[in-house]
Amino acid sequence: MTYHASSIAVAVFVFFVGIVLGISFYLGSRARSAKGYFAAHGQIGWFVNGVAFAGDYLSAASFLGICGMIAFYGYDGFLYSIGYLAGWIVALFVIAEPIKRLGKYTFADALNAKFNSRGIQVAAAISTLVVSVFYLIPQMVGAGALCTPLLGLPHWAGVVIVGVVVLMIVVTAGMVSTTWVQFIKGSLLVIFCAILTVAILARGFRVTADRASIKPVAATQPSDIPFGGQVVSIGNGDNAVGASTGPLGPVQFLQKINDVRVVQWTAKADAAHPGTTLYTPVEKQAREYMLPGGSSTFKGVRSPKLTDKLDFISLMIALFAGTASLPHILIRYYTVKDAVSARKSTVVGIASIGFFYILTLFLGLGAMTSGRLDPTPAGSNMAAPLLAKTFGELPFALISAIAFTTVLGTVSGLIMAASGAVAHDLMENVFKHHPNENAKVGAAKWTALCVGIVAMALGTLFKDFNVTFLVGWAFNVAASANLPALVMLLFWKRTTKSGITAAIWVGMLSSLAWLLLSGPAYVNIYKLDATRAIAPFSQPGLVTIPLGFIVLVIVSLMTREHAKPH
Amino acid sequence: MTSPPPPSGHIARNARLGIVLFVVYVIIYAGFVALAAFAPSVMAREIAGVNVAIVYGLALIVLALVLAIVYMLLCRDDADRAEDVAR
Structure with a gap:
């Protein structure tokens, strides 16, 4: 498959990036305080925040990965759409309001509100870093995948462009500019996908080859x-x-x-x-x-063996439980003023995200029947832009540029989450180093820079993975590490600080270890045979999420008498 | 243990409502996962020319929004906001 750089696409993209950076610099000249940097002063309106949730959450994986997966394997891609959206039910009904009441800038604040323990801060900050970096990989891979057809540049160039633009957004105005980038991107993505869907329906099916x-x-x-x-x-x-x-x-x-x-x-x-x-x-x-089971990820669902089916069940649990455990989603709850706004913005988020996921079904099936699928391994991430190309050069340029902007929005959110974890949780609350506001924001910006560079390196390394598959992994780690602690803190009075700390460490390390010992890691990372993999199935959530809960309960019961007030 | 005062009034009421709606959704979601894993023939059946897998999947997405709106309408807020300030 040869791609020719499209000059319209380049122009549209440069235009988008120009607007986004312009807004960032403008807002950056006004936002200086730590509250401004980490939480956009807590003054974002609920509607804007709700659309920004969509901009934060609808990542390159949702857009490129799901469309590609539906285009090549049919229903299996839609399973991700269903699971990704269902996760918002956990966020709305269980997590949103308490986490807003308990925390200040990060979800480590909320976990630690009751105990004021260093152990919890360290564990929560490290898990934020790990999950954010894991989630950054597919975003960067998506950026690289788009770069070749859009700008005619190699994969690594796309990774570097996104990295540099995002760092400029984050370093200028932190959460303020991140919020507006996500709002713009969320609106653009949903609106243009709706237009593309209308175009697909208006065209119907047609015979493309003899x-x-x-x-x-x-x-x-x-x-x-x-x-x-x-x-x-x-x-x-x-x-x-x-x-x-x-x-x-x-x-x-x-x-x-x-x-x-x-x-x-x-x-x-x-x-x-x-x-x-x-x-x-x-x-x-x-x-x-x-029907489910067409792709290699989900083929176990059609197998008569129970262990094969467990892989599917495990992923569906991880997607359901993972959303409300993602640090970059949780920090959005600190940009609104109170719990009521947190709830309302979640409902707006569910409406826009749900609508988008319904569109993915039509976009994916439209791509499947477009006569323009790239059958190479990297091609599944290109299904949606190539589909747009069948409607002309301009739709292709717009969709590619929006997809690129999509990556910017999500990556900004992830880098913000990581920089809050280091500057706010680790430096200030763990090492008790209390810098003035400027120094704290400065430290956050340096962290953002380091995380950005790591993400660029990993984005180049993992370029042959389907981005949705990688995001599934990030959901597993997030759900295993964070969900038991969040839920038990809210609903079980006997939870102790040691219980929370242990649950985060065990959930995070066990799910990471499982992933690195699973079949897909053997094939794609170590270039070994999948049958030699130690993990019985590839998605750990089914085992490691309950494990986190069990560890939390056991450790809490063992440390009950030590949990006296300080 | 230095726990914050237990949630009271509207906060507790809203939280209970949230849990009820959450359980409703979990049961329906679990039904979907179970059908996909253990009764693929049911998923392949067609309702008005569209198979159960697609109908159930779309229904799960729409249901999430419906429950979210129900929750938003049933939650009581005024006292809740006052409690937030009081804390």
Whole structure:
């Protein structure tokens, strides 16, 4: 697949970045205090905060990864949409209001409000750092994936551009500029995806290729690689290229797709000719894509063995439990003035995010039948922009530039969370180093810089992973490390500080260890055979989230008499 | 243990309401996961030409918003805000 840099795309992107940076510098000249830097003075209105939740949460993974996964494997990508949204139920009904009442700048504040313990501060700050860095990896990979088709630059250049722009946003005005970047990005993303969905429905399904013309391909260079997602039949008997269903309503679209026949490609290196990849066409009825279990991530759900099914159940639990444990989401609760605003902004967040996830189904299926899928490993992240390209150069430019802005919004939030963890939790509350406001904000900015550089390095290293898959991992770690502590603190009176500290450490380390010993890590990181992996299934949440709860209860019961007031 | 005063009045009432709605959603979500894992044939059945997997999935997304709005409407706030200030 060869991509040509699109000058419109470059122009749109430069325009977006210019606006975003302009706002940052303007706000940066006014925001100087620590409260301004870490929590936007606590004065963001609930509606803006709610849309900013969408901008914070709808990451490159949601947009690029889910569309790609639906385009290639059908329903499995939509499982992520469902799980990601369901997690907001935990945030709204359980976490939002108490965490707003208890904390100041970070969720470590809230956890520690009752105990004032260094152990909790350290554990919570480290877990914030680990989860944020883990979540940063897929965002950076997404930026790199976009860079090639958008700007005609290599993967690493996209990673560096995003890193540098985000650092400028974060360093100028912290949470104030981050909030507005996320608000703009959240609105743009939802609106343009809605427009694209309308365009998909208005086009309906059409035959994009003649079945007889699709033959196996031996590709020696990128330009030889054939496009996937070719529609060879729309189920009405007329298989001539260009035959179309005409405009469809959303329900009709979901009904008609069952009859569409789609050709995808399987790629295999040619053993006899090094450097040649053989592409074999596989034609399927789209109905087969409309059930869980089509992708390698979820194929266990169709297996008769219980342990294979556990992997699926485990991921669905991690997605559900992970959202309300993500530090970059939790810090948004400190940018509004009170618990009521926290609740209202969560409802606005759920409305915009839920609407977006419904759109992902149509975007993904639109890409599946677009006749413009890139069948290479990095191609799944490109499904949505390539789909936009079938509507013309301008939609492609807009969607690519928005996707790039998407990365900026989420990465800013993550870097803010990490810098709060170091400057506020570790420096001030653990080492009891009380700098003046300026020095504290300065330390936060230096932290942001370091985290940004680490994220750029990791983003280059992990470039062949599907970004949604990596985000699933981050959710596992977040849920295992943070959820038991948050929930038990709120609902179990006998929770002790040692219990919380132990639960965070055990949850974080056990889920990390499990991931690094799982099949996908063996294949993609160590280049070893997946069957040698020690972890029985790849998603740890099913085991490590309950483990966190058990550790918390046991340690709390053991340390009960020590939990006297200081 | 230096615990903050137990939540009272509207805060406690809102929290209880939140838990009830949370449990409702968890049960329906668990039903979805269980069907996908253990009864794939049910997921493949079609309702008006669209399979159960799609209908149930979309319903979960819409239900989240419905419950969120129900919660927002039923929560009582005035006293809650006063308690916040008092603390």
